[in-house]
Amino acid sequence: MTPAVELRDVSVHFGRTVALHGLDLSVAPGETLALLGPSGSGKSTALKAIAGFLRPTSGRVLLGGRDVTDTPPNRRGLGVVVQSYALFPHMKVFDNVAFGLHARRVPRREVAARVAEVLDLVGMGGFRDRYPRQLSGGQQQRVAIARALAIRPPVLLLDEPLSALDAALREEMVAELLRLRAELPDTAVVYVTHDQGEALALADRIAVMRDARLVEVGPTESLYHRPVESFTASFLGASNLLPVEVVDRETVRVGAVAVKASSDGLSDGPVALSVRPHRVGVRPYTGSGLAARLLAVQWRGTGFRLDVELELGHRLRAEVPDVEGLSVGSRVEVSIPDGCPLVRVA
Template sequence: MTAVGASPALTPAPPAAPAPDAGAATRSGLRFQDVTVAYHGTTVLDGFTLEVAPGEVVALLGPSGSGKTTALRTAAGFTTPLRGRVHIGGRDVTDLPPYRRGIGMVVQQYALFPHLRVEQNVAFGLKAHRTPRAEIPGRVARALEMTGMGGYARRYPRELSGGQQQRVAIARALAIRPDVLLLDEPLSALDAQLRSGMLAELARLHRELPHVSILYVTHDQLEALTLADRIAVMKDARLVDCDTPRRLYRRPGDTFTAAFVGQANLLPVAVEWHDGSVSLAGAALRGAPAAGLAPGDEAVLCIRPHLVRLGAVGGRNALAGTVADIQWRGAGHRLLVDLDTGPRLTADLGELRVPPLPGERVTLCFDPEDAVVLPAAGEDGADG
C-alpha cells in the first residue's frame, strides 16, 4: 500500500458504460477524460475515458502491458498525460501533485516501513498530510479497526503475515479519508486462501465506504468478478469494453472480452440467419446473435464451459465428439472433447459417478440462450 505521500491506442473504443449516477460522477468521484500517455514515443494509454462514481468499485482488467497500471498512476499523479484531463471530486487535478489529490493508494508490495510499528506506519500518511497531531491517534485506531488490525498496533511488519501486512497497507490508505482509493493488484502476492479472505474484507470495506470511489487494477478475473460493480476491459492501451460483471460474462461484446472475462469456448461458425442460427462444419446451432451480423458472415459462437452438459443424440445444439481428456477438480469433472466438426470443446460438469474415459464417444449440448454469436476476430478490431 501507499497512502499517497507516504512511502514509497487509437481509434476510439466503444464508449464506456455510464456510472450508476453519471451526473454525480462528474461532480465527484474519479473521471478520466480522453487521457493519453506515451513513454519515449510509445503510446501506453490511448484516449482513455472512464468515470468511477462515489461508492463504486471499477476493476481495470486486462493482460500485462494493456495500460491498467498506467491509468492508475495517472490518477495518482505519478504519471503526466500527454493529453486529456483527470478529475477527482469535481476538481481538475491533472496538474496537481499526488499529495494534493485526496487519494489513497495500495500496491502489491505493501511498502510498509520495517522499522516502524503498525500504528506508526498508519500514522505516516496522516503526518505527511499535516493532520493535526491531536487527531492522529483516533484516525489510526479507526483505520486499524476497519481493517481488523486493531489488536496489532504495536507490532512490527516482520511480525505479521502477508495478509496482515496488506491490511495495514489498506489501513494507511484509509486513514487519510481519501475521496478515491487506488488498488494496484493488492492481492497478487498472497496465496489462494489469504486472497479469498482479503477479497471478502475488501467487499466489506466497500460497503462501509459509500462515498469512496475505488479503482482496482487486476489481471485476476475472479477478483474482478467478485469485487467490482463494473469491469473495464483493457487491451493494447485501449479501453475495449466496460459493463457490469454479469453482463460482460453473459453477453460479452467481442471475442477478446469473452475469452478474458471468464473462460469460454469460442467455436468458429457461419451465420445462417439473423436469429442466431449458425453452422459449425455443417452442424446447425443456435445462440443469441450480436448486432450487425448478416447471413454468410463468419462468426464465433461463445459458450461458457459450465453451461455445456452431456446430452442425448438428437438434442438441440448437440455436438458429438471424442473425449480427449478428463480432469477431476474436486467439485466436478472437466471434459475436453474433440468434436467431430473440428474444434475442441471444454465442459465443466458436476461430479460424475461414472465419468467417460479418454477415447470414449460422447454428445454434448447447451441451451441457445446460454450461447452468444459474436463477430469473428478481426472484423470489429476487438482481436486484431
C-alpha cells in the same frame, strides 16, 4: 452527478512504446470499477495516471470535476494501495498508518482517533505496536489499506493488492474488501487486477483492457453474461468461441445443429458463439448431437474438466460433475444450450 474519477482520451507513451492509448473512462462516487486484463494491457498505467505517478502524454485526468493532470500525487488526496504493501519497516503499525496524516499536519489528538478508527475498520486494532516484520502478508495488506483510508480519500486506488497472497488469504481479503465497501459507501474504488474472480466479486463495473486499449466496459453481471467482444468472453470466464453460421437474429447453426443465441448490441460483421465451459454438455455418443472426440480429462475436486474436439474441427473445454460412461479417446456427443451470446470477432 460529477464523476469521482474521469479520464478523457488519456494516452501514455514511453518513446515509441504505447503503454496506454486514448482511454476514456469514468468512476462515480461510491462505485467500484475493476480494470481487468493480462500483463501489459495498460491497466496499471491507467491507475498510475490517476494517482499522478505518470503524467499522460496526452489527455486529461479529472478528480471530482477538477483537472489534476498537472497536480503532483501528494496533492490529489487519493488513497493508494500497491501489491508490495510498501510499509515502512522501521515504523510500527500505528506510525505507518499515521504517516499520511502527519504529512497533512492533522492535529495529534485527531491522528490518534483516526488511526484507531481505521485499524478497527480493517480488524487490526490490536496490532498497533507491532512492526511489519511481525505481521503476516494478509495483516500487512490490511495495514496498507488502513493507511490509505486514514486520510479519508474520496477515491481509493488498489493496484493488484492481493497478488502476493496465497489462495486462502486472497479469499479472506476479498471478503474483507467487500465488507469495507459496505462500510464506505461514498468512496470510489479503482481496482486493478488480472484475476477475473476478484473483479467479479468486488466490482460494480468492469473495464476489460488489452494491448494498452479499452476493449469493453459495463456492469459486472452484464459483461459476464452478455459480452460483446470475443476477447471479453474468453478472458472473463474462459468462454469457448465457436464459429457459427448465422441463420437469423435469434438462430445460429453449428454444423447441422441449430441453436438459439442472444445477439444484443451486435451489428453486422464476423461473430462467434460464446459458450461457458460449465454450459457444455458431454455424453456418450448417441447420434443426436455434435459428434466429438474426448481428448483429456482432469479431476478438479468439485468436478471434471474435459477437452473435446468436434468432428467439425473445433476444440472445446467443458466442466461437468461426472464422467460416467466417458473415456479418453472415445467418441462423444456435445450439446450447446440455447441462450448463449454471440460476440464480435476482431
